Amino acid sequence: MADFTNTLTDKHIAFIEKQPVYFTATAAADARINLSPKGYADSFRVLSESQVAYLDLAGSGNETHAHLAADGRITIMFCAFDRSALILRIYGRGHPVLPQDADWDALSAHFTLLPGTRQIFVIDVESVQTSCGWGVPMMELQHERDTLQKYHRQADRALWVEKTLGRTKSIDGLPTRPTDRFIEGESA
Numbered sequence: 001m002a003d004f005t006n007t008l009t010d011k012h013i014a015f016i017e018k019q020p021v022y023f024t025a026t027a028a029a030d031a032r033i034n035l036s037p038k039g040y041a042d043s044f045r046v047l048s049e050s051q052v053a054y055l056d057l058a059g060s061g062n063e064t065h066a067h068l069a070a071d072g073r074i075t076i077m078f079c080a081f082d083r084s085a086l087i088l089r090i091y092g093r094g095h096p097v098l099p100q101d102a103d104w105d106a107l108s109a110h111f112t113l114l115p116g117t118r119q120i121f122v123i124d125v126e127s128v129q130t131s132c133g134w135g136v137p138m139m140e141l142q143h144e145r146d147t148l149q150k151y152h153r154q155a156d157r158a159l160w161v162e163k164t165l166g167r168t169k170s171i172d173g174l175p176t177r178p179t180d181r182f183i184e185g186e187s188a
Helices: 010-018 063-070 104-108 147-154 157-165
Strands: 003-005 022-026 034-038 044-048 051-057 073-079 087-097 117-131
Touching: 010 044, 010 087, 022 063, 034 063, 051 087, 051 147, 063 073, 063 087, 063 117, 073 117, 104 117
Parallel strands: none
Antiparallel strands: 003 117, 022 034, 022 073, 044 051, 051 117, 073 087, 087 117
16 A cells, blocks of 8 residues: 655655665656666755755766656655565656756755766655555665766766767757766765
């Protein structure tokens, strides 16, 4: 049986803080549905009971940005892979904040920025759903992959920015706003 609340509770927040992986899903009219796994457990922040945010590193595409600009809807899902079975979904409306945006400094202060950080997605919570999670397998985290951060640490900064500035459309042709600077990050 699923339970719904309008905001995050202390119990929800404690659960979220323990999860090493989460998933984001977005969609826009006449576009593919985008579903992305997210690692780097420290990349997600609960800003308040009604607002969350997460770091987005440059990768193969920018579908979440395009979908949020076109439609705004986003679902974030956390699953417990340990003995305490639970699934938690955050339904909301989101928007990207890029390093060149006026509110970047205040928002980015909540995070330890990682090499290649492209933007931060801010989500206003509309509802929260929890369900049993009894069908989710039990697994153990070995370690996070360093591959994406390593790739960004080794990148030529000028070429990285040039490549990023050229990515102005999603795979379905929806417009995106590219970041205009390389974030070094604090990760060694």
